Amino acid sequence: MVKPTEAELEILQVLWENGPSTVRFVNERLSMKKRVGYTTTLKIMQIMTDKNLVRRNEDGRSHIYRAVMEREETQGLLLDRFLHSTFGGSAMKLVVQALGNHKPSKDELEQIKELIKQIEGGSENGIHS
């Protein structure tokens, strides 16, 4: 898979959030966060088409773009890269940093505990498998 650039990631976020969209819609969403010209967004989405990061339906006059990969799949891939480049591959160190820097709420802590239980009980095919 090709690594999406910053700008490409922003566009993917919009597509993941809202489903298949036109260039105009994506550009409007991006414009809420930063100034960006229409043709700039268009160009990047065309490049993303070449890279096979998105596909488009060219039926109507305005094409409809959709993300090729699922959000979680892409995030997983990028996480791997980041893990390797910045934390030398140690997932633990990353998790510790993340938990340390962004104190999770009570709810979130429960969520993590739950996840840990799942992992620990993983070999016994837990109650909620």
Place this chain on the structure above:
Amino acid sequence: MVKPTEAELEILQVLWENGPSTVRFVNERLSMKKRVGYTTTLKIMQIMTDKNLVRRNEDGRSHIYRAVMEREETQGLLLDRFLHSTFGGSAMKLVVQALGNHKPSKDELEQIKELIKQIEGGSENGIHS
């Protein structure tokens, strides 16, 4: 702080691992992982000096470079950026992904549990603060 590029990060990893080093040493370390010319490494380390990512002692003939920022500090900064660009700022989602993708060992699980206890016990004053 300036965001280190990929190549710069690789060099920082070497400096963090081994402490202050010469260009030659860094280049030899990098060469273990990928083909890279001596002057390429030199050039990047010079650029890093301009960006104030590293400082160098120019006493001897061969300069000794050292990282300006601590490893953890830099990692924290990069983590924030990554969190924002890829996970929309949700530390939880990142942690869940990381734990899901890289099943931690028993020891590591204990480590996380310990960390959670610390966080939970950390704010004795005001359960609902």
Place this chain on the structure above:
DNA sequence: AAATATATACGAAAGGATTCGTAATTACAA
């Protein structure tokens, strides 16, 4: 049909990262 609005296509400019060749400098050995 003509004018207007909106879409895509294309290309090029600007900026940054990476790579490396070559020159200049310094140290050391013969």
Place this chain on the structure above:
DNA sequence: TTGTAATTACGAATCCTTTCGTATATATTT
């Protein structure tokens, strides 16, 4: 001192990302 090896300095080439101007195509309105 002269030559050799190793180091830093400099600049240019290449590649990628981002941005946008302009051309072209298509639809819509009057």
